[in-house]
Amino acid sequence: MRYKRTYYRHWYLRRSARFAPSTAFSSVQIVGGATLILLFVYLTYQFGFSLQMAVMLIFLFLAILLGIITAVGIWLMYRRSMRWRALEVSQIDALLGIEFENYLAGLLKFKGFRQVMVTPPEGDYGADLTGYLDGKKYAVQAKQYNSWKKVGVEAIYQVLGGEKKYDCQATMVITTSYYTEQAKILAEKSKTELIDRDILLDWISEYVRK
Template identity: 25%
Template sequence: MANRRRRRSAARRRRVAMGRAGLAGGALLLITFVVFWSVLWPYVVAVGGVGGLGAAGWRLWRTDRLLRSRDRSWRREEAVKAGHRTLADVDKMSGTEFEELVAELCRRDGCSEVRRVGGTGDQGADVVGRLPDGRAMVVQCKRYAPRSSIASREMRDLLGSKVHFGADAAVFVTTTRLSGPSEEFARTNGIIAIHRDLLGLWNSGTPLAALAGLNGAGQGDRGHRRRWRKTYGANGR
């Protein structure tokens, strides 16, 4: 019994001694910190500043990643929507809306400095900009009913616009077909002619560069033209 009391008493003394030692150590550390604060405070502030800058940098990096991810998702969604736009939807557009669509497709395919200039005094141009290879381009847009056709004289106006704007390339985009003479005129004069069939491909995602070398070709044979007339009716705007 006496031995148990002695052991308990010794344990209490050890706990008291450890508590006093802890207090003494804390007090000594506090005194040291106060005494040497004038020396230590620049390092404390520097560590805190570096930590704060690191946290802020990480937050900015994470925000940038999130914004970029959302932007990519938005662009993918818009590309899908553009691919779902039908030629019937295009036929319902106004002339100005069609010009904006053509400008949008040019930008999608890597053209730069693209802007719509159609309107009074446009000198026969509706859109201007630069092709992906850097060449200046001038674009004329004709939103006609599918049953109509493009006469070669309308392409001659585009050549005048090319000279006026000092462009390197001329692009003619229409919602209908080209007449035989206008198709030949485009081929002879190096005009990038996008008729209705090619417009459908362009609208669905085929890049402009892939269509540029056709120069109005690809309208099919006589059978195709007969089916065209059966679908859209006789010529006339």
């Protein structure tokens, strides 16, 4: 689906770089290390604790801190999942390319797919996502079009290329629009499953209500 890639990818990468995990992790390391040193000094000299007692208290502090961080992380993941589910159709139409693919990844998992992966932006060979369903590995092509612009046969050819690239046994195309008659004929011959706007809206409706 990777259309209008240049602008969207640069925008996404700039935004991602601004909140790079490595930068955040380094900050946590620095703050955490300084806090432990101050805590050790405070416990040792202010309360006259032995070295062994001070170390035990620090480990207790770390265990509590780790529990809090884990709980917050789980809560943030849950909150993000709920935000994805609450999206309305108009909002899904407005998602950027990579955001739409990430949304579809969650939707496919909801529909029973396992090990769903979004493929790298460059060189995807026509498969935007891959995943397993009923023992088969699927190559999935995502087409985020306006409802008036129908998906043609090129999408079928693209996903068939992705099927070979990622050693898949089945193919699927998902779109926010509809398909041309030629695309439907080719999909039937190649046994490619087509998910159009109406089916996608049904999936989303189930996803939101779950």
